[in-house]
Amino acid sequence: MKTITFLLCAITWCTTVAQQDNYGITLGAHIPAQAEDIPQGAKQFLLNKLGKIITDNGISDDVNNPRFILVPNVTVLSKNITPTAPPKIAYALEVTLYIGDGIGGNLFQSQSIMAKGVGTNELKAYTSAIRSINTSHPKIKKLINDGKNEILAYYDQQCDAIGKKAAALEASGQTTKALITILNIPEASNCFNQQNRKIASLYKKAINEDCSRKLNAAKALWAGNQDLGTANTIGELLASIEPRASCFSEVKSFYQKLSDRVMELSDRGWEYQLMELEVDKSEIEAARAIGVAFGTNQAQNVTYNTRGWF
Numbered sequence: 001m002k003t004i005t006f007l008l009c010a011i012t013w014c015t016t017v018a019q020q021d022n023y024g025i026t027l028g029a030h031i032p033a034q035a036e037d038i039p040q041g042a043k044q045f046l047l048n049k050l051g052k053i054i055t056d057n058g059i060s061d062d063v064n065n066p067r068f069i070l071v072p073n074v075t076v077l078s079k080n081i082t083p084t085a086p087p088k089i090a091y092a093l094e095v096t097l098y099i100g101d102g103i104g105g106n107l108f109q110s111q112s113i114m115a116k117g118v119g120t121n122e123l124k125a126y127t128s129a130i131r132s133i134n135t136s137h138p139k140i141k142k143l144i145n146d147g148k149n150e151i152l153a154y155y156d157q158q159c160d161a162i163g164k165k166a167a168a169l170e171a172s173g174q175t176t177k178a179l180i181t182i183l184n185i186p187e188a189s190n191c192f193n194q195q196n197r198k199i200a201s202l203y204k205k206a207i208n209e210d211c212s213r214k215l216n217a218a219k220a221l222w223a224g225n226q227d228l229g230t231a232n233t234i235g236e237l238l239a240s241i242e243p244r245a246s247c248f249s250e251v252k253s254f255y256q257k258l259s260d261r262v263m264e265l266s267d268r269g270w271e272y273q274l275m276e277l278e279v280d281k282s283e284i285e286a287a288r289a290i291g292v293a294f295g296t297n298q299a300q301n302v303t304y305n306t307r308g309w310f
Contacts, residue, residue, distance in 0.1 A: 235272030
């Protein structure tokens with residue numbers, strides 16, 4: 001059974017979504033297969049640098065298969081041996097960065113910068129050059145800013161299609177996916193103003209369905225076996241239920257029943273606690289937290305289309 005881990009998303013929300021200047025825009029770092037000249041040992045280092053470029057320029061670095069991606073291509077301009085003792089390797093690289101729609105295959109913007117590095121071997125010299133990239137370089141800032149505008153334009157142009165997709169998902173019983181479809185629209189776009197009225201109803205429907213599903217599963221588990229191990233499995237399930245759900249009062253009653261039983265079985269308190277309602281969090285914030293957790297749970301490899309980008 002696929003579940004939405006609300007507790008995890010409440011934590012993740014603070015660091016990945018609630019940035020002050022990104023207005024809900026997300027971008028992912030991706031190294032395509034055609035960037036074949038990048039040394040294998042430097043790829044993760046380069047991905048980390050791309051992630052820092054994204055976040056340092058006011059966008060959320062989305063690692064869960066985002067539609068829009070930041071892609072690098074690196075060209076070695078020169079490789080020299082330094083006249084030092086001991087000798088070192090010096091690289092001069094041209095790093096070209098691309099922003100585009102990785103699903104649709106449309107390139108939005110690109111910019112090239114130079115990077116130099118020195119090291120005791122080729123890999124160290126290469127990573128030194130990557131490390132030297134200034135995430136606040138004017139060309140990089142322009143690239144990200146222009147990319148933001150292209151992403152906003154995409155949502156405004158596709159707004160009607162996005163709304164229809166969400167409606168179709170809800171009609172087919174995929175309420176959470178419908179909610180995420182709307183939540184993926186950046187708040188800075190005109191489309192968000194058109195579609196955000198759907199968030200509250202989808203959010204309530206999603207958490208109510210999730211609560212009923214998890215509570216029924218918990219009761220079935222307890223009916224089958226009432227030992228400590230089963231109680232702990234159920235505790236983890238109940239701890240992920242959103243307090244705003246309509247069946248939460250029943251969840252609390254069932255939780256208390258199991259907590260009392262755990263005390264009888266182990267003579268100690270239960271380690272699992274139900275989520276508490278955060279009264280200062282708006283429904284949109286709570287709904288976005290669902291989106292983060294859902295994306296984490298549904299993460300899978302996506303094949304991006306970057307043909308013709310470089």
